[in-house]
Amino acid sequence: MIASIRKIALASVMVFASFGVAAAEDIIRFATEAAYPPFNERAADGSIVGWEIDLGMAMCEKIGRKCEFVAQDWDGMIPGLLSNRFDGIFASMSITEERKQRIDFTNKYYQSPAYFIAKKGTKIDRSAKDLGGIKLGTIGGVQSCFLAKYYPDAKVSIYPTAEDTYLDLQAGRVDTILAESVQTDFGLLRKNPDAQYAFIGEPALDKECYGEGIGIGVRKDDVALKGILNKAIKEVRADGTYDKLVQKYFGYDIYGQ
Amino acid sequence: MSDLFEAVHRFSSETSPLDFHLVIENWRLFWYGLVNTLILWIVSLIAGGLFAIPLAVIRARRVPVLNQIAYGYIYVIRGTPLLAQLYVIYYGLSQFEFIRESAAWTILRDPWWCALISFSIGTSAYTGEILRGAIEDTPRGEVEAATASGMSQSMILRRILLPSAFRRSLPSYGNEVIFSLYTTVLASMVTVIDLLGAARQFNSKYYLAYEGFVTAALIFMAIVFVITRIFRFLEGRMLRHLAPISS
Numbered sequence: 001m002i003a004s005i006r007k008i009a010l011a012s013v014m015v016f017a018s019f020g021v022a023a024a025e026d027i028i029r030f031a032t033e034a035a036y037p038p039f040n041e042r043a044a045d046g047s048i049v050g051w052e053i054d055l056g057m058a059m060c061e062k063i064g065r066k067c068e069f070v071a072q073d074w075d076g077m078i079p080g081l082l083s084n085r086f087d088g089i090f091a092s093m094s095i096t097e098e099r100k101q102r103i104d105f106t107n108k109y110y111q112s113p114a115y116f117i118a119k120k121g122t123k124i125d126r127s128a129k130d131l132g133g134i135k136l137g138t139i140g141g142v143q144s145c146f147l148a149k150y151y152p153d154a155k156v157s158i159y160p161t162a163e164d165t166y167l168d169l170q171a172g173r174v175d176t177i178l179a180e181s182v183q184t185d186f187g188l189l190r191k192n193p194d195a196q197y198a199f200i201g202e203p204a205l206d207k208e209c210y211g212e213g214i215g216i217g218v219r220k221d222d223v224a225l226k227g228i229l230n231k232a233i234k235e236v237r238a239d240g241t242y243d244k245l246v247q248k249y250f251g252y253d254i255y256g257q
Numbered sequence: 258m259s260d261l262f263e264a265v266h267r268f269s270s271e272t273s274p275l276d277f278h279l280v281i282e283n284w285r286l287f288w289y290g291l292v293n294t295l296i297l298w299i300v301s302l303i304a305g306g307l308f309a310i311p312l313a314v315i316r317a318r319r320v321p322v323l324n325q326i327a328y329g330y331i332y333v334i335r336g337t338p339l340l341a342q343l344y345v346i347y348y349g350l351s352q353f354e355f356i357r358e359s360a361a362w363t364i365l366r367d368p369w370w371c372a373l374i375s376f377s378i379g380t381s382a383y384t385g386e387i388l389r390g391a392i393e394d395t396p397r398g399e400v401e402a403a404t405a406s407g408m409s410q411s412m413i414l415r416r417i418l419l420p421s422a423f424r425r426s427l428p429s430y431g432n433e434v435i436f437s438l439y440t441t442v443l444a445s446m447v448t449v450i451d452l453l454g455a456a457r458q459f460n461s462k463y464y465l466a467y468e469g470f471v472t473a474a475l476i477f478m479a480i481v482f483v484i485t486r487i488f489r490f491l492e493g494r495m496l497r498h499l500a501p502i503s504s
Binding site for chain 2: 145157
């Protein structure tokens with residue numbers, strides 16, 4: 001008797017839940033930082049543009065769904081997703097163990113490593129825990145995780161955005177920055193060809209900090225959306241849409257191994 | 258101490274939806290942030306307050322030329338967001354090579370000093386206007402009596418106008434003190450780890466937004482509790498003569 005009441009209750013809950021899904025199925029809302037060119041940024045007219053936006057829209061077209069990108073500051077990404085303000089984080093977020101405790105991820109859609117960037121000829125002692133005593137700027141999250149793990153004694157300033165680190169590298173407040181390579185290529189290196197900035201040394205690699213690439217963050221209970229997005233990634237990869245967009249924006253492969 | 262730690266751990270894992278165990282484990286980070294916040298706040302209040310006095314006197318006395326300059330200064334500072342001012346000082350000035358090569362760069366290259374300078378400038382404009390209002394509100398009779406007893410203009414300022422204005426501006430200055438405490442959170446935008454900066458770092462390390470920010474908020478509330486108590490005490494002592502007569 002009790003078991004059957006339970007079943008009825010469960011069934012009605014599931015009916016309501018499926019209503020919820022049906023209502024949400026109209027539009028998939030992705031959060032983006034809109035400050036991470038060329039992946040996502042604000043155009044002069046205030047609209048959000050970039051490789052991730054184009055990729056996201058292409059993916060949605062493949063699976064026949066309407067999508068929309070909304071701007072969200074980095075700090076509020078995961079809390080915003082968990083409070084249903086949007087359905088996915090499409091914002092170059094690395095898949096890491098720590099984040100996986102709070103949210104779920106699709107398969108990776110790209111992975112580009114971080115590098116130290118400085119004026120050509122800058123000496124960075126990667127074997128020393130303090131990086132040879134030079135001053136370093138970076139942003140919070142995965143980059144500061146890497147630094148805390150390998151260079152705990154380094155003098156690190158943590159900035160709100162990558163653009164702020166470029167400004168202070170140019171002003172000389174920091175000697176080097178640790179930053180994601182594609183973004184810095186576009187945001188700093190290509191914009192200042194005369195300044196002689198370069199990637200210094202080997203890439204910064206650490207699975208624990210940088211994870212297994214960059215995926216779309218989704219809520220843990222949103223298994224359906226995760227499946228749909230994984231299918232979409234697979235399809236754009238398979239039919240050449242992905243490569244076309246990569247060629248258009250970067251000119252070199254950013255999917256990685 | 259270890260008992261307390263253990264109790265928080267148990268509370269966090271069994272009862273509370275929020276994990277304050279990690280906050281306690283990172284108390285050094287929050288402590289560091291708190292110290293930075295307090296120093297930035299108190300030093301900028303003192304520097305801004307000292308600068309506000311001549312501003313207020315110049316404005317209240319309508320000193321020619323200087324009055325216009327002081328008015329322009331206050332207008333610009335109150336007319337623009339403090340974060341914009343901080344960015345102009347921190348990122349803006351660093352764009353110019355002649356500044357980077359000047360002696361001022363030793364101070365301006367340091368984010369801590371940039372924050373302190375912009376907070377001092379900010380609070381000076383607001384405090385200056387509070388004080389100007391209080392000076393202008395001084396009853397004419399007090400000034401006339403002082404003039405009649407042979408005091409010079411500067412002596413009237415020192416003995417009558419300013420002390421009385423300080424007393425009467427206490428309630429609104431208390432407000433400014435609280436506001437200026439909150440403006441110090443902007444320091445984290447230029448890499449200074451203040452209390453909010455500590456909470457941000459905590460958030461970016463553990464992805465626990467509530468725990469870090471709630472902790473920062475609670476500490477701010479504790480500071481404000483102390484400030485309001487101090488001001489209530491000061492007002493009780495210094496403004497007793499203005500209190501309504503109780504029958």
